[in-house]
Amino acid sequence: MCQFCMTHGYGKVWYKNAMNYARQMYKLKKHKSSHDHGRDPEGAAALIIAEAVEARGLKPEEFPRLRHMANKVAQEMVAGQVVTLEDAMTMVELASPIALMGCICRKITRGRLEDNEDSYTCMGLGIGMFKWDRWPERYKGGVHFVTVEEAKQWLVKWHNKGMVASLMTHGTPYIGGLCMCDYPDCLAIRYRLDYGINQLFKGEFVAKLDYDKCCGCGTCVERCQFGAIKFEVTIEKTNIDQFRCFGCGVCMTTCPTGAISMVDRKTLPGLREVW
Amino acid sequence: MAFNWEDPRPIPKMTVDNQKCNVPLTCKKCLELCPQAVFALITLKYVKYVETNINEPYAYAVRPMHRDKCTGCMECVNACPRDAITVQFGEGEVK
Known part of the structure; x- marks a missing residue:
């Protein structure tokens, strides 16, 4: 049973439910998180996950406990799911605005800075993208707003190169991102395969x-x-x-x-x- | 590749001297060449409305986040222009 489909999709595929892209859902995330102590809840979740991953090498005896915590916050705040190209195309029809941007994972794992329309491998969806300029360091290299048609061409381009499309939530079930991922430079794939941290779910x-x-x-x-x-x-x-x-x-x-x-x-x- | 609880591999002691390596984004050799993608780039300077300059010292740091994946190939140690990385397996020699 697809857990998110039951809780966020009325039993149908949850990422095809337009409500999960809506402004109201974006506002929810601030109230959702119980462990952030007033900080940015997504940033706090990322830190908890990173702590678990590093513990695998630094203090292995602590790893199972930290991994359990990481699993919980990852699914609450920054869950992902692999989607097919066809479903990704449906997603860009549901969400607005659509913005292309540099991938945060590749900046972290390979120091890669994506700063032009040809190199962007990440897509931001929904109302949150309008205030991207509050955190220019996160969106290093700027963002590029595109139409649905351009977004589809972009999806096909990276799909043909061999990248996996996966959606990301920003406070589940609000869907705020669609990434083009591969191993090992996508952190979500890596956490799942190498550390058993189930931030990324398998596709439908x-x-x-x-x-x-x-x-x-x-x-x-x-x-x-x-x-x-x-x-x-x-x-x-x-x-x-x-x-x-x-x-x-x-x-x-x-x-x-x-x-x-x-x-x-x-x-x-x-x-x-x-x- | 698949996750294994009973993994018996030895895990090295790894350090990156962030005093020596203080502008990692202008070099990023270790990040790019590590076959196991052991390193992570941490952004230390994260200021609202301000984009961090990649040339600013101590704004970023390299961290051996995935040291449990290290095979000890020493590519990073040899490539580092500032000799900032050490890798040590067991009680063996520090390189």
Whole structure:
């Protein structure tokens, strides 16, 4: 069961519920957080998560406790979920305004400064973007407001390069960002895969391979950011581990024979509880 | 790659001397070349309505945030132009 769909989507896909992009939901976050002591609740959540991650190497005995706390605040304040390109396109139709900006994760992990329209890999959604200039250091390199059509072109551009689209909440369930992510420079993916901090949830879909159509070219293998796809040597075909699959659809669009399709996670009994 | 509770790997002692490395964003060699992406860039100067200058000393700092992922390849130690990074596995030699 998709927990957010039940609590924030009336049982349907929660990020297709227009309410989760609304101004009123943005205002809620200030009252939501119980652990920020009056500071910026998102910043406080990021610090708690970072403390847990660093504890894995500095004081491993403290890690399980800190990880538990990090999980809680991450899901309350800065949760994410992988979405397919198609769903990302629906999202940009629901949200306004849409602004492109530099990715904060890549600044942190690789010192990469994205300062022009070609290099922006992050997208801010909704009313919060109008006051971006309060924190120019967060939006280093400026922001670029775009139309829905431009936003879709931007999504396709990065999707074709192999990036995973994932939404980010700013005080769940308010959806304030749509990022183009990869491993290891996306912190959310890294926290989930390397530290078991479930800030990023798996998508509503999961990749399924049609063995008859697969030609064994291996194009999809290198595109998977989650290590879910392997080349099975003995049968000369691709193998997709659906438990590792996050449902981004990056493999589907690159497959030359159309052998990969995305199926609804909820239709598979073994996967419908795996988020 | 997948997360493992019982991971027995040794974890190195790592330090970055932020006195020596005081303008990391103008160099960022370690951030870019680490195969395991061990380092994180911390923004120390975060002021409302003000964008931080990347040339300002002590405005940013590099931190070995993911030291548990370090393999000890010493690429960062060799690349650092200011000799600010140390990596030590066990009681062995400090490099």
